[in-house]
Amino acid sequence: xxxxxxxxxxxxxxxxxxxxxxxxxxxxxxxxxxxxxxxxxxxxxxxxxxxxxxxxxxxxxxxxxxxxxxxxxxxxxxxxxxxxxxxxxxxxxxxxxxxxxxxxxxxxxxxxxxxxxxxxxxxxxxxxxxxxxxxxxxxxxxxxxxxxxxxxxxxxxxxxxxxxxxxxxxxxxxxxxxxxxxxxxxxxxxxxxxxxxxxxxx
Amino acid sequence: xxxxxxxxxxxxxxxxxxxxxxxxxxxxxxxxxxxxxxxxxxxxxxxxxxxxxxxxxxxxxxxxxxxxxxxxxxxxxxxxxxxxxxxxxxxxxxxxxxxxxxxxxxxxxxxxxxxxxxxxxxxxxxxxxxxxxxxxxxxxxxxxxxxxxxxxxxxxxxxxxxxxxxxxxxxxxxxxxxxxxxxxxxxxxxxxxxxxxxxxxx
Amino acid sequence: xxxxxxxxxxxxxxxxxxxxxxxxxxxxxxxxxxxxxxxxxxxxxxxxxxxxxxxxxxxxxxxxxxxxxxxxxxxxxxxxxxxxxxxxxxxxxxxxxxxxxxxxxxxxxxxxxxxxxxxxxxxxxxxxxxxxxxxxxxxxxxxxxxxxxxxxxxxxxxxxxxxxxxxxxxxxxxxxxxxxxxxxxxxxxxxxxxxxxxxxxx
Amino acid sequence: xxxxxxxxxxxxxxxxxxxxxxxxxxxxxxxxxxxxxxxxxxxxxxxxxxxxxxxxxxxxxxxxxxxxxxxxxxxxxxxxxxxxxxxxxxxxxxxxxxxxxxxxxxxxxxxxxxxxxxxxxxxxxxxxxxxxxxxxxxxxxxxxxxxxxxxxxxxxxxxxxxxxxxxxxxxxxxxxxxxxxxxxxxxxxxxxxxxxxxxxxx
Numbered sequence: 001x002x003x004x005x006x007x008x009x010x011x012x013x014x015x016x017x018x019x020x021x022x023x024x025x026x027x028x029x030x031x032x033x034x035x036x037x038x039x040x041x042x043x044x045x046x047x048x049x050x051x052x053x054x055x056x057x058x059x060x061x062x063x064x065x066x067x068x069x070x071x072x073x074x075x076x077x078x079x080x081x082x083x084x085x086x087x088x089x090x091x092x093x094x095x096x097x098x099x100x101x102x103x104x105x106x107x108x109x110x111x112x113x114x115x116x117x118x119x120x121x122x123x124x125x126x127x128x129x130x131x132x133x134x135x136x137x138x139x140x141x142x143x144x145x146x147x148x149x150x151x152x153x154x155x156x157x158x159x160x161x162x163x164x165x166x167x168x169x170x171x172x173x174x175x176x177x178x179x180x181x182x183x184x185x186x187x188x189x190x191x192x193x194x195x196x197x198x199x200x201x202x
Numbered sequence: 203x204x205x206x207x208x209x210x211x212x213x214x215x216x217x218x219x220x221x222x223x224x225x226x227x228x229x230x231x232x233x234x235x236x237x238x239x240x241x242x243x244x245x246x247x248x249x250x251x252x253x254x255x256x257x258x259x260x261x262x263x264x265x266x267x268x269x270x271x272x273x274x275x276x277x278x279x280x281x282x283x284x285x286x287x288x289x290x291x292x293x294x295x296x297x298x299x300x301x302x303x304x305x306x307x308x309x310x311x312x313x314x315x316x317x318x319x320x321x322x323x324x325x326x327x328x329x330x331x332x333x334x335x336x337x338x339x340x341x342x343x344x345x346x347x348x349x350x351x352x353x354x355x356x357x358x359x360x361x362x363x364x365x366x367x368x369x370x371x372x373x374x375x376x377x378x379x380x381x382x383x384x385x386x387x388x389x390x391x392x393x394x395x396x397x398x399x400x401x402x403x404x
Numbered sequence: 405x406x407x408x409x410x411x412x413x414x415x416x417x418x419x420x421x422x423x424x425x426x427x428x429x430x431x432x433x434x435x436x437x438x439x440x441x442x443x444x445x446x447x448x449x450x451x452x453x454x455x456x457x458x459x460x461x462x463x464x465x466x467x468x469x470x471x472x473x474x475x476x477x478x479x480x481x482x483x484x485x486x487x488x489x490x491x492x493x494x495x496x497x498x499x500x501x502x503x504x505x506x507x508x509x510x511x512x513x514x515x516x517x518x519x520x521x522x523x524x525x526x527x528x529x530x531x532x533x534x535x536x537x538x539x540x541x542x543x544x545x546x547x548x549x550x551x552x553x554x555x556x557x558x559x560x561x562x563x564x565x566x567x568x569x570x571x572x573x574x575x576x577x578x579x580x581x582x583x584x585x586x587x588x589x590x591x592x593x594x595x596x597x598x599x600x601x602x603x604x605x606x
Numbered sequence: 607x608x609x610x611x612x613x614x615x616x617x618x619x620x621x622x623x624x625x626x627x628x629x630x631x632x633x634x635x636x637x638x639x640x641x642x643x644x645x646x647x648x649x650x651x652x653x654x655x656x657x658x659x660x661x662x663x664x665x666x667x668x669x670x671x672x673x674x675x676x677x678x679x680x681x682x683x684x685x686x687x688x689x690x691x692x693x694x695x696x697x698x699x700x701x702x703x704x705x706x707x708x709x710x711x712x713x714x715x716x717x718x719x720x721x722x723x724x725x726x727x728x729x730x731x732x733x734x735x736x737x738x739x740x741x742x743x744x745x746x747x748x749x750x751x752x753x754x755x756x757x758x759x760x761x762x763x764x765x766x767x768x769x770x771x772x773x774x775x776x777x778x779x780x781x782x783x784x785x786x787x788x789x790x791x792x793x794x795x796x797x798x799x800x801x802x803x804x805x806x807x808x
Contacts, residue, residue, distance in 0.1 A: 005209055005266050007611055012217030015618030016420075018695065019626065020221065025699040029706045035714040053695070057688040061681065064611050075263065079391050082259040089220065089255070093227040100231045108237040189685050207411055207468050214419030218622075222423065277465065281593050284461040291422060291457070295429040302433045310439040409613055409670050416621030424625065479667065483795050486663040493624065493659070497631040504635045512641040 003073050006081060010063060013085045017092055018056045021049055024096040048099035051178070052091055054185040059088060059123060066127075069142050070134060080130045087123035094119040102174055113170035113177045120181060121163040128156040159184070205275050208283060212265060215287045219294055220258045223251055226298040246304040253380070254297040256387040258290065261325065268329075271346070272336060282332045289325035296321040304376055315372035315379045322383060323365040330358040361386065407477050410485060414467060417489045421496055422460045425453055428500040448506035455582070456499040458589040460492065463527065470531075473548070474538060484534045491527035498523040506578055517574035517581045524585060525567040532560040563588065609679050612687060616669060619691045623698055624662045627655055630702040654705035657784070658697055660791040665694065665729060672733075675750070676740060686736045693729035700725040708780055719776035719783045726787060727769040734762040765790065 024045050027038040039046075063084075070077070094116045101112035131152065135144070144152075162184050170177035226247050229240040241248075265286075272279075296318045303314035333354065337346070346354075364386050372379035428449050431442040443450075467488075474481070498520045505516035535556065539548070548556075566588050574581040630651050633644040645652075669690075676683070700722045707718035737758065741750070750758075768790050776783035 002270070005213065008210060008614060009213045009217055009262060011611065011615045012214050012416075012419075012618050013221055015416075015615055016218050016221040016622050017224075018691070019619055019622040020225075022623075022695045022699050023626075025696065027703060029703075030710050030714070035703075035707060035717045049696075050692075053692055054688065057685070057691075060615060061684050068608070078263050079259070082256065085220070085259075086252075086255055089224045090227065090251075093224050097229060097231075097237075101237060104232050108232070111237045111241075204472070207415065210412060211415045211419055211464060214416050214618075214621075215423055217618075218420050218423040219426075222427075280465050281461070284458065287422070287461075288454075288457055291426045292429065292453075295426050299431060299433075299439075303439060306434050310434070313439045313443075406674070409617065412614060413617045413621055413666060416618050417625055420622050420625040421628075424629075482667050483663070486660065489624070489663075490656075490659055493628045494631065494655075497628050501633060501635075501641075505641060508636050512636070515641045515645075 003067060003070055006073055006078065007064070007067055010067075010081060010085065011060070014056060014060050014063070014088055017088050018053060018060075020092040021052050021056075021095055024092070024099060025049060042099075044102035045096075045099040047178070047182075048095045048102070051182045051185055052095040054189055055120065055181070056088060056091060058185060058188045059084075059127070062127065066131060066134070069144070071142050077130065077133060080126065080133055084123060084126035084130060087119050087126055090119050091123075098174075098178070102178065109174040110171045113174035114167055117163055117167040117170050117177060117181065121160065121167060124156070124160045124163055128153075128160065131156065205269060205272055208275055208280065209266070209269055212269075212283060212287065213262070216258060216262050216265070216290055219290050220255060220262075222294040223254050223258075223297055226294070226301060227251060244301075247298075247301040249380070249384075250297045250301040250304075253384045253387055254293055256391055257322065257383070258293060260387060260390045261286075261290065261329070264329065268333060268336070279332065279335060282328065282335055286325060286328035286332060289321050289328060292321050293325075300376075300380070304380065311376040312373045315376035316369055319365055319369040319372050319379060319383065323362065323369060326358070326362045326365055330362065333358065407471060407474055410477055410482065411468070411471055414471075414485060414489065415464070418460060418464050418467070418492055421492050422457060422464075424496040425456050425460075425499060427496070428503060429453060446503075449500075449503040451582070451586075452499045452503040452506070455586045455589055456495055458593055459524065459585070460495060462589060462592045463488075463492065463531070466531065470535060470538070481534065481537060484530065484537055488527060488530035488534060491523050491530055494523050495527075502578075502582070506582065513578040514575045517578035518571055521567055521571040521574050521581060521585065525564065525571060528560070528564045528567055532564065535560065609673060609676055612679055612684065613670070613673055616673075616687060616691065617666070620662060620666050620669070620694055623694050624659060624666075626698040627658050627662070627701055629698070630705060631655060648705075650705040650708040651702075653784070653788075654701045654708070657788045657791055658701040660795055661726065661787070662694060662697060664791060664794045665690075665733070668733065672737060672740070683736065683739060686732065686739055690729060690732035690736060693725050693732055696725050697729075704780075704784070708784065715780040716777045719780035720773055723769055723773040723776050723783060723787065727766065727773060730762070730766045730769055734766065737762065 025042075027035065027042060032038060098112045098116040101109045103109070135149065162180065166177045166180040166184075169180060227244075229237065229244060234240060300314045300318035303311045305311070306314075337351065364382065368379045368382040368386075371382060429446075431439065431446060436442060502516045502520040505513045507513070539553065566584065570581045570584040570588075573584060631648075633641065633648060638644060704718045704722040707715045709715070710718075741755065768786065772783045772786040772790075775786060
């Protein structure tokens with residue numbers, strides 16, 4: 001199996017998923033009140049768009065860095081990658097549902113936010129599974145120094161734990177959980193640490 | 203004709219089709235009862251998403267393995283490949299229709315499930331046609347040992363027959379037919395046998 | 405400008421357009437009469453899907469053959485290619501509109517079919533424009549023997565003329581025009597003549 | 607990080623966004639008055655499709671030219687590129703909203719047009735940010751002569767200023783602002799000046 005087609009297919013899926021996010025920005029149109037009111041009423045859709053867009057973007061950046069270090073692409077890895085894409089493809093659904101219920105309050109907003117966090121948690125766990133499988137056999141990944149491996153695992157664990165925390169917070173306050181997920185995205189965008197495996201090429 | 207663009211176009215189509223699957227997960231939104239009830243009511247959509255996602259994923263993995271062994275891409279192969287994509291593109295339609303009717307019972311649920319199975323059967327037959335055409339002329343495929351060819355044909359025949367069985371079962375019990383289609387996906391994901399043609403490179 | 409990215413972008417646009425075609429297959433769902441009746445009522449959508457799918461597929465095959473022979477990709481060619489894609493992207497709209505009005509009869513079905521034919525005519529003319537521009541400067545295309553050039557121009561002219569005929573017929577009988585467009589697709593799929601420029605590499 | 611995957615992902619996103627533009631061309635269908643009237647009533651959707659299609663196309667052409675000159679793709683550039691794509695992905699939303707409100711008149715048409723212009727302004731600014739970052743470190747871009755740099759900056763500034771003007775005009779006359787945005791697209795399509803960085807390869 002060559003790496004190029006794994007990248008091309010994953011890029012395609014991620015590109016479609018990230019673009020479909022914008023479908024939920026649509027307003028009802030003329031005859032449903034002033035446009036500004038419609039837009040103001042749909043602020044959660046715009047915030048959700050921003051957060052999901054950059055979260056998917058970060059996944060893409062990290063996916064790229066990881067796949068670049070793969071020495072061997074086997075059938076198991078292809079299916080682990082499909083597992084990751086299963087969650088990526090579900091993000092537009094999770095984002096739209098969360099945005100539609102965020103300001104409803106009550107049990108439904110908690111439930112919608114929990115689904116949103118669960119999808120990100122599943123994505124995060126799938127990504128760690130791909131990394132773990134790649135490490136599990138000396139032939140699958142170009143050599144990574146132990147300290148790099150350890151720091152990558154710490155990052156995966158922290159990332160996953162934050163989504164667990166967001167999931168728990170979702171049942172108390174949906175907006176607070178959204179803020180946590182948003183801060184994760186901001187953190188990954190602004191941080192200067194190289195992504196998984198990158199140090200090995202310097 | 204170069205192989206790269208056949209792969210790129212097929213990957214694009216498969217990537218869009220697999221991502222569109224998630225459009226059918228959408229719930230009606232606020233004002234249509236508790237979110238949890240809406241989601242529970244739509245469980246067939248989630249099961250269908252899982253099964254169709256991995257079935258498309260398997261097609262992609264197998265398509266990759268087959269195309270990688272092609273020595274010659276001619277005009278006939280391009281159109282056989284379009285035939286395969288015709289069914290792949292129809293999967294989101296078949297999946298949504300099946301999921302919407304699964305719990306309706308009666309003739310409609312049988313009909314919807316039969317369409318779903320027919321699309322997979324068409325896809326399976328198209329894939330076999332591509333393989334058969336590739337074998338038909340010694341120049342089209344890198345050499346494959348006879349035992350590999352035989353095992354590939356057995357696999358295609360069994361795969362096709364299972365979809366025929368599922369199609370027949372659809373007219374008796376839609377959920378039973380769905381279980382069969384789902385088991386095919388699980389089988390292909392967990393099996394360890396290399397895909398078509400892969401032995402030739404070892 | 406490198407050819408690879410022109411191909412990648414065109415492939416992406418064509419792949420998305422071909423996949424969006426299937427969105428119009430959707431039936432209204434439970435509560436709108438027996439599924440079989442809904443499907444039977446929507447037969448134009450299925451016929452239109454088949455014809456548009458293979459027409460887009462043929463464009464992709466021919467686009468591939470032409471681009472493969474390009475020696476130079478300049479800015480004008482990029483915009484001529486965008487012109488081609490403008491019509492490709494409009495095909496799902498034209499297909500859905502045509503299918504929705506085909507059995508309505510009267511002026512509307514003529515108008516809808518005329519739009520459908522116009523989009524294909526525009527696509528055909530754009531393709532000829534790309535070929536013409538490529539020939540216009542000796543540096544842009546790998547050398548093509550004069551007899552190949554002449555046969556390519558004859559094919560373009562015939563293809564364009566058939567769509568003009570279909571456009572005229574649309575105002576008399578929409579189904580007859582659809583049959584013409586469908587026959588063009590069948591002809592290009594089954595014909596054995598190599599595509600534009602391919603002889604130059606033999 | 608390799609340039610190829612940055613191009614592939616950007617091409618994928620741009621290709622999906624440009625294709626989704628056509629979703630807004632859909633008419634309501636049979637039972638909503640003569641088709642010709644429906645189409646005539648929706649003329650802003652067709653004009654908006656043309657302008658947005660070619661504006662996205664121009665972005666793609668310029669993006670291609672810029673990325674081709676990149677010597678180094680770092681993490682910051684990936685996120686600046688995501689910023690550009692954030693606006694590209696929002697174009698179908700902005701286009702549909704603008705087209706739906708253009709003929710409504712009053713405050714809503716001004717607001718819808720202002721959003722449309724803002725998205726293009728954001729896209730324009732993101733593009734300039736990518737160019738600026740690429741220049742900021744001698745290692746990131748293949749050498750560009752100072753006069754080329756200056757002319758590129760002048761073009762970015764003029765492009766950005768025109769969108770600022772269109773944004774201001776939107777609050778006075780939505781159609782006038784649309785005309786300005788359309789003229790920008792026409793100008794870039796017909797102009798003969800090479801894109802950013804291209805002179806360096808002659």
